[in-house]
Amino acid sequence: MPSGRITPDHPTVRINPFEIRSSSLPDEQKEALLAFWSEQQLAEEAERQERELAYQTEQARFVLSQPGWCEIRADWLDQARNRRDRNEWCLDSAARSYVYDDDGRGYSLLSLPEDVPTIHQFYRDLYGTEVSAFLPEPCPILVNHRDRKHPYQVYDDYETFTEAVQKETSFIYLGRFWEPTRRDGLRFSTSKKNVMTHISGVCVDIDRVEDDKGQHFQARWVMESLFEFLWENEGLTPNYLMLSGTGIQLWYVFGQSIPLLSKSSPRRSKYDSFIKLLYAHFDERLPKNRFKVDKACAAYNHAFRAPGSPSKNGYPARLFVREGASRPMIDPIALSDQIGAELKPYDVGDWDSDGFAAMTGRKGGGKSPASEKQLAYIRKLHARGCIDDETFGRAAEMTIADADAAIKAGESSFVNGLHWRETQGGYAETTNGHRVKLRPRSRKLYENTLERVLAETKPGSRYMSMFVLAGLAYNCNVSKSSLEHDLRKLMDSDWGRKPSPSDGHPITMRDIRSAMKGYNPIGCLRSREIIEGLVGWSFGPSAKRNGRLRFGCGGNVRLGA
Numbered sequence: 001m002p003s004g005r006i007t008p009d010h011p012t013v014r015i016n017p018f019e020i021r022s023s024s025l026p027d028e029q030k031e032a033l034l035a036f037w038s039e040q041q042l043a044e045e046a047e048r049q050e051r052e053l054a055y056q057t058e059q060a061r062f063v064l065s066q067p068g069w070c071e072i073r074a075d076w077l078d079q080a081r082n083r084r085d086r087n088e089w090c091l092d093s094a095a096r097s098y099v100y101d102d103d104g105r106g107y108s109l110l111s112l113p114e115d116v117p118t119i120h121q122f123y124r125d126l127y128g129t130e131v132s133a134f135l136p137e138p139c140p141i142l143v144n145h146r147d148r149k150h151p152y153q154v155y156d157d158y159e160t161f162t163e164a165v166q167k168e169t170s171f172i173y174l175g176r177f178w179e180p181t182r183r184d185g186l187r188f189s190t191s192k193k194n195v196m197t198h199i200s201g202v203c204v205d206i207d208r209v210e211d212d213k214g215q216h217f218q219a220r221w222v223m224e225s226l227f228e229f230l231w232e233n234e235g236l237t238p239n240y241l242m243l244s245g246t247g248i249q250l251w252y253v254f255g256q257s258i259p260l261l262s263k264s265s266p267r268r269s270k271y272d273s274f275i276k277l278l279y280a281h282f283d284e285r286l287p288k289n290r291f292k293v294d295k296a297c298a299a300y301n302h303a304f305r306a307p308g309s310p311s312k313n314g315y316p317a318r319l320f321v322r323e324g325a326s327r328p329m330i331d332p333i334a335l336s337d338q339i340g341a342e343l344k345p346y347d348v349g350d351w352d353s354d355g356f357a358a359m360t361g362r363k364g365g366g367k368s369p370a371s372e373k374q375l376a377y378i379r380k381l382h383a384r385g386c387i388d389d390e391t392f393g394r395a396a397e398m399t400i401a402d403a404d405a406a407i408k409a410g411e412s413s414f415v416n417g418l419h420w421r422e423t424q425g426g427y428a429e430t431t432n433g434h435r436v437k438l439r440p441r442s443r444k445l446y447e448n449t450l451e452r453v454l455a456e457t458k459p460g461s462r463y464m465s466m467f468v469l470a471g472l473a474y475n476c477n478v479s480k481s482s483l484e485h486d487l488r489k490l491m492d493s494d495w496g497r498k499p500s501p502s503d504g505h506p507i508t509m510r511d512i513r514s515a516m517k518g519y520n521p522i523g524c525l526r527s528r529e530i531i532e533g534l535v536g537w538s539f540g541p542s543a544k545r546n547g548r549l550r551f552g553c554g555g556n557v558r559l560g561a
Helices: 017-022 027-034 039-064 076-086 091-096 119-131 158-167 219-232 266-285 332-339 353-360 372-383 389-393 400-416 418-422 443-456 459-475 480-492 509-516 528-535
Strands: 069-072 098-100 106-108 141-145 152-155 170-172 175-177 196-208 240-243 248-259 291-293 318-322 427-429 435-437 543-545 548-550
Touching (some): 119 158, 119 248, 141 158, 152 158, 196 266, 248 480, 443 480, 459 528
Antiparallel strands (some): 141 152
């Protein structure tokens, strides 16, 4: 295949007698296939499916009766937004193109409702920038299709992915994976822990309890018991809840992809312990006669049924979100504290050696020189563009602690993979044909610029300042979902609501969509002088540190690559 991907076998066909009856097959073929079931079996199966569907419907009715909870799905609006954002370059055409909702109301592609959540919101929150409709090439999403001989499938296209998971039993993961490439260019997918690069949330899987006769408590009472527990333990309330069939899944989506660093990193074992403790917390406190917490699912690389995917009873899983489009993101540190786990601030985001030392009081390694193994690894990371020339030049003088910090920072850059994957090896090609090597910058540079834009940029420079933020976000390895979230906050602030002196309008979603286009390799090549001219203020005089010049804003000397 041109993409170099391995395509799994076709799905195994499951024959459902009720689908046969409603199909367009000739009557003689229907009769031949239905002969495999007796009339009694058909009647019993029809009764069972109707009973199970009624159970899920009652569960859903209770969730929707709770304040702030609403259902989201892949529907006309999800598809319309995807179509609009793929054709954003042609605004005139988008304004003249109309789509219709389920009730027949028409909308132009530029006037779609922005405050109504769709299934895209869930995947954007879970996987970050790479499935954002603003990005032309989504990041690969690993799916486990249970009805295949070779179940693993990697999807590069968001629309193809959502269509596929709705057609057959499909399971998704809590984060992203690295795909090893063979010499022949073919890539094989796996869900092993050592190739999972990011974690984006956790999920607690709760099954229904039945006796030996298949009897169980009423759906409403079970859901009441669950929500009473969540009301009493507010810090454990998820931002997404899914009815996977007869079971319940509590999704705690972080809204950011947290790098897991190397396979021997303590961070991996801490997240594993955190998830196991979360499952144990629910298992110990929920009534055993109503809930069975599936502790076998307590691993960060475990797969869970995809929203909208058919359940084992044939009807699709249903997904709900708390507070709709304004849903809160789950703070993994706060959730960890709630259950007595050990996640710390230095376990979230890229590696911060200073933060680790400040929080733990441990530097490690003292003044002992870096080992040969560490230096060899630093050379490897430098060759891949994950460690800058300045750091690499100091490698021979590093202590064990310094080398460890440099390695973890380099690993963070590698597993983020944004520049390396999207620019064919860490290069940007300019309009005049030059190839410029990209060098990721400190996230502090982006955060400082965002803060100063809000405080110091005047209304007349707002639009270009958002383009600047998009380019810095790309260069500082800030996820595109985080960037979009920050731009929305700017739009909703007093700064964003002020009328522009040029057109008299405040910041709108259209302005944000335009600014997001600056999230690309070219967008991060702007020099300091260009950025200062666009935002309307100066970063200030450079400060000396160890004989080297630095920006007072906390970034590196060069803003561009």
